Amino acid sequence: MARTGRRTPPAAVLLIAPSLIFMTALFMWPLVVGVGQALVGPDGPTTAYLRRMLDDPYFWTATRNTLLLVVVLIPLQFAFAVVMALLLRERPRFAGFHFYIWVIPLAISDLAAGLVWLSVFTDRGYLNSALDLVGVDGYAWLSYQNPVTMFIAVVVAELWRSTSLVFVIVVAGMQGIPKDYDEAAEVFGATYWQRVRHVILPQLRPSLQVALILRTILALETFAVAQALTGRNLPLLVGETYQWYSVQLNPNVSAAIALVILAVSMLAAAGYLRMMRDATEAR
Amino acid sequence: MNRRVWVQIACVAITLFMGVPLYFIALAALSSRESLNRFPMPMLPTDPSVETLRTFLDTTGIVPGFVNSLTVGIGTIVLSLLIGVPGGYAVARYAFRGRGPYQMFLLLTRALPIVVLSVPLARIFLNAGLYDTTYAVTLLHTALALPTTVLITAAIFVGVSREQEEAAMVFGASPLKAFLRVVMPQALPGIAAAAMFTFVLSWNEVLGATILTLNQRTLPAQVLTTLSDSPLAYRFAGGFALVLPAVVFIAIMRRYLLNMWGTTLR
Amino acid sequence: MSDIVVRNLVKAYTPDGPRATDDVSLEVAEGEFLVLVGPSGCGKTTLLRMVAGLERPDSGTISIGGRDVTRLPARERGLSMVFQSYAIFPHMKVRQNIGFGLAMRKVPGNEIDRRVRRAAELLHLEDYLDRYPAQLSGGQRQRVAVARAIVVDAVVLLMDEPLSNLDALLRLEFRAELKKIVRQIGTTTLYVTHDQAEAMSLGDRVAVMRGGRIVQIGAPLDVYDRPSERFVGGFLGAPPMNFIPATVARNGGGPVLALGDQHLAAPSTLDEWVGRPVLVGVRAENIEVSTEAAPGWVTATVEVVEPTGAAVLLTVRLGEHQIKVQTAPGFRVAPDDTVWLRSAPEALRLYDPETSLVLRP
Numbered sequence: 001m002a003r004t005g006r007r008t009p010p011a012a013v014l015l016i017a018p019s020l021i022f023m024t025a026l027f028m029w030p031l032v033v034g035v036g037q038a039l040v041g042p043d044g045p046t047t048a049y050l051r052r053m054l055d056d057p058y059f060w061t062a063t064r065n066t067l068l069l070v071v072v073l074i075p076l077q078f079a080f081a082v083v084m085a086l087l088l089r090e091r092p093r094f095a096g097f098h099f100y101i102w103v104i105p106l107a108i109s110d111l112a113a114g115l116v117w118l119s120v121f122t123d124r125g126y127l128n129s130a131l132d133l134v135g136v137d138g139y140a141w142l143s144y145q146n147p148v149t150m151f152i153a154v155v156v157a158e159l160w161r162s163t164s165l166v167f168v169i170v171v172a173g174m175q176g177i178p179k180d181y182d183e184a185a186e187v188f189g190a191t192y193w194q195r196v197r198h199v200i201l202p203q204l205r206p207s208l209q210v211a212l213i214l215r216t217i218l219a220l221e222t223f224a225v226a227q228a229l230t231g232r233n234l235p236l237l238v239g240e241t242y243q244w245y246s247v248q249l250n251p252n253v254s255a256a257i258a259l260v261i262l263a264v265s266m267l268a269a270a271g272y273l274r275m276m277r278d279a280t281e282a283r
Numbered sequence: 284m285n286r287r288v289w290v291q292i293a294c295v296a297i298t299l300f301m302g303v304p305l306y307f308i309a310l311a312a313l314s315s316r317e318s319l320n321r322f323p324m325p326m327l328p329t330d331p332s333v334e335t336l337r338t339f340l341d342t343t344g345i346v347p348g349f350v351n352s353l354t355v356g357i358g359t360i361v362l363s364l365l366i367g368v369p370g371g372y373a374v375a376r377y378a379f380r381g382r383g384p385y386q387m388f389l390l391l392t393r394a395l396p397i398v399v400l401s402v403p404l405a406r407i408f409l410n411a412g413l414y415d416t417t418y419a420v421t422l423l424h425t426a427l428a429l430p431t432t433v434l435i436t437a438a439i440f441v442g443v444s445r446e447q448e449e450a451a452m453v454f455g456a457s458p459l460k461a462f463l464r465v466v467m468p469q470a471l472p473g474i475a476a477a478a479m480f481t482f483v484l485s486w487n488e489v490l491g492a493t494i495l496t497l498n499q500r501t502l503p504a505q506v507l508t509t510l511s512d513s514p515l516a517y518r519f520a521g522g523f524a525l526v527l528p529a530v531v532f533i534a535i536m537r538r539y540l541l542n543m544w545g546t547t548l549r
Numbered sequence: 550m551s552d553i554v555v556r557n558l559v560k561a562y563t564p565d566g567p568r569a570t571d572d573v574s575l576e577v578a579e580g581e582f583l584v585l586v587g588p589s590g591c592g593k594t595t596l597l598r599m600v601a602g603l604e605r606p607d608s609g610t611i612s613i614g615g616r617d618v619t620r621l622p623a624r625e626r627g628l629s630m631v632f633q634s635y636a637i638f639p640h641m642k643v644r645q646n647i648g649f650g651l652a653m654r655k656v657p658g659n660e661i662d663r664r665v666r667r668a669a670e671l672l673h674l675e676d677y678l679d680r681y682p683a684q685l686s687g688g689q690r691q692r693v694a695v696a697r698a699i700v701v702d703a704v705v706l707l708m709d710e711p712l713s714n715l716d717a718l719l720r721l722e723f724r725a726e727l728k729k730i731v732r733q734i735g736t737t738t739l740y741v742t743h744d745q746a747e748a749m750s751l752g753d754r755v756a757v758m759r760g761g762r763i764v765q766i767g768a769p770l771d772v773y774d775r776p777s778e779r780f781v782g783g784f785l786g787a788p789p790m791n792f793i794p795a796t797v798a799r800n801g802g803g804p805v806l807a808l809g810d811q812h813l814a815a816p817s818t819l820d821e822w823v824g825r826p827v828l829v830g831v832r833a834e835n836i837e838v839s840t841e842a843a844p845g846w847v848t849a850t851v852e853v854v855e856p857t858g859a860a861v862l863l864t865v866r867l868g869e870h871q872i873k874v875q876t877a878p879g880f881r882v883a884p885d886d887t888v889w890l891r892s893a894p895e896a897l898r899l900y901d902p903e904t905s906l907v908l909r910p
Contacts, residue, residue, distance in 0.1 A: 107529035109487030115522025129323030455653030
């Protein structure tokens with residue numbers, strides 16, 4: 001039988017077509033529109049919206065706070081997640097119960113997390129109540145006069161909420177490490193810390209890398225936690241887009257800030273990928 | 284003290300850090316207005332009351348917010364499964380050209396901040412007459428959930444061996460029948476898990492829902508937009524209402540967690 | 550009529566890549582049990598899957614019972630198959646698994662019941678019909694897969710390494726049972742395996758494949774005894790056939806094989822090869838061994854002695870070559886002993902050292 005010249009489209013193409021079309025419509029198109037909103041005014045291309053953004057003192061505070069949050073939160077939460085996973089690996093009693101409690105925040109939104117910790121940190125909240133019970137005076141943790149404790153409160157709430165994600169990725173990564181390696185290292189006389197340092201962590205590397213990129217991008221989007229805890233007293237970049245859009249009713253400046261967030265995210269992701277590639281090559 | 288004791292102590296300490304705030308928000312939401320105003324606040328449920336919760340539920344926009352959140356959540360599940368399951372099946376079963384780029388594209392979209400989409404989408408939906416509807420929010424949430432749905436369902440389909448499908452076809456089933464009779468029954472628990480994951484994502488998303496609506500707020504959007512002019516009791520009750528589904532969800536999903544968040548999603 | 554005829558089948562998984570099957574032609578007679586055997590990657594499974602309709606050939610034709618099925622989907626070819634992983638459905642009970650093919654063909658319920666019961670009896674599964682596969686042992690799952698395949702009364706039965714997931718003892722046991730069942734139902738059968746012992750024991754004929762081609766096809770003992778090329782001799786049989794380089798020389802009357810400075814009687818047909826190098830192939834069991842010198846025997850040194858119970862397997866060094874010799878279980882010898890070997894000239898197979906093909910004088 002002669003083969004026909006034209007091939008019918010493979011089933012795979014038909015199967016992925018709906019998702020491709022949908023994602024293009026809901027991702028690529030808005031991206032183009034967004035760039036237009038930020039850079040094109042009623043009279044053609046303009047930098048007016050960008051200038052307006054840059055002239056706003058809140059923008060610079062928000063940028064600083066956002067970056068500071070990422071720099072402080074990410075290392076803390078990775079150390080925390082690895083410790084949690086190592087603890088669970090020791091098979092403590094009630095491991096199932098501990099695991100359940102430790103992963104609940106996975107399904108908690110940042111708004112909810114902010115409200116949860118508001119009950120703790122607010123002036124007449126549970127933290128000050130507990131301090132009062134032991135005879136220590138309360139402290140205005142969330143007051144704009146105390147920017148350090150305000151920032152710490154946001155870090156704690158985010159640590160509480162978002163470490164679960166890293167934890168779960170690390171635990172899954174640890175399950176993928178064959179027990180033989182660890183046992184072999186033990187037979188050859190490695191101490192616990194030597195095994196963690198030379199056997200477990202190197203094998204977790206791929207999991208940690210992915211978690212790092214994911215969490216950094218998500219941390220750049222932190223918003224509702226700070227909103228719930230501090231209002232606009234601790235401005236963050238995403239909070240500013242919300243502010244410009246909902247309060248100042250200026251979607252153009254809002255779109256401009258969104259593009260800044262996008263740029264920082266891409267920069268961070270590209271930076272990580274490059275670092276990881278260099279590290280792999282160096283080995 | 285020996286090592287095992289230290290491990291136990293550390294585990295309990297972390298569990299307290301993770302668990303106690305949940306206890307506090309439940310305690311606050313289930314206290315009367317009067318005991319919330321006391322200082323120091325009572326640390327034990329000495330005076331449980333549904334007064335705070337009832338006030339919260341009676342506030343304008345809260346019950347419709349619940350309904351909208353449910354509508355959007357269920358709509359997102361249906362739409363993302365309809366569009367995502369075929370994609371997941373293709374990734375799992377066919378070694379087609381462009382599979383790599385397709386997966387890369389999906390991963391990339393997950394890296395896009397929601398805010399970047401929300402603001403322009405608001406304008407697009409305004410032009411299309413979809414602004415301030417649950418459809419608008421459903422579309423946005425589907426776009427956010429879709430990459431995950433494709434990747435999770437692909438992982439699920441990989442778990443059902445290709446040979447089983449082939450066996451069904453050798454024994455007289457059409458490709459569609461083989462999929463429905465042999466693959467789907469085995470994939471169903473995993474797909475249900477993916478659906479719940481999608482629901483939680485939708486239930487929790489606040490920024491996009493806030494930007495795309497004015498009156499048809501979802502619950503978190505309603506809570507967020509009324510936050511600054513609400514009493515503390517309202518905020519605690521709102522926090523509790525948002526947290527409760529999470530606790531239930533994780534209890535149901537514990538078995539699937541490591542596979543979904545741990546390996547598939549990363 | 551339910552013979553299988555394969556003509557010039559070509560399949561490459563990538564357009565310009567290596568061919569999984571390279572112009573393969575094959576005929577399986579009605580009721581015949583043919584085994585495709587070869588190392589992994591030789592194309593045997595691809596060939597089977599193209600016959601099944603699970604893979605589409607780039608060119609060539611397949612017909613079953615005189616009907617061209619090359620373009621038909623698997624479900625319309627009227628065949629039946631046992632898969633390597635068994636591929637029984639974990640969400641269905643054994644009963645539904647066995648009856649799946651009948652249900653798909655819309656056979657009435659009571660008829661399905663009857664035939665499922667009969668197949669279950671044949672495979673000793675009567676007590677397990679209402680269990681799920683997860684509650685069965687590996688051997689029982691295998692039986693379910695076979696029962697599902699025979700219950701549909703297909704004209705052609707395909708089997709893709711069906712025994713490879715069983716442990717050694719079970720495999721041996723089920724091999725004999727499978728042979729009995731297939732003989733009873735008399736279906737044309739195409740069977741794929743990488744296990745040469747399985748191929749030898751099951752097939753009416755075996756087809757040895759390598760690099761996408763069938764290199765030799767014939768009755769098991771013929772193929773075993775007269776490998777058409779060096780590869781077949783080395784692949785079939787345990788231990789594999791010995792291959793020793795030699796030169797054909799003339800010693801008085803007839804030709805002899807010179808192995809180093811020793812000589813071995815050669816078949817008289819080698820006359821025209823005198824002065825040229827050849828490769829001598831000889832099976833371990835066709836070599837006689839003695840602890841005493843005798844004229845016309847060659848000497849070798851024992852390196853390893855492996856009693857296997859039914860025989861003693863010796864590894865000996867002959868000049869610079871290692872060869873395997875099989876002797877009677879009572880044979881006593883120790884490493885480093887000197888032994889004397891000979892082989893009847895008619896048991897020697899001779900190959901061209903360049904092409905590795907058998908010499909046809």
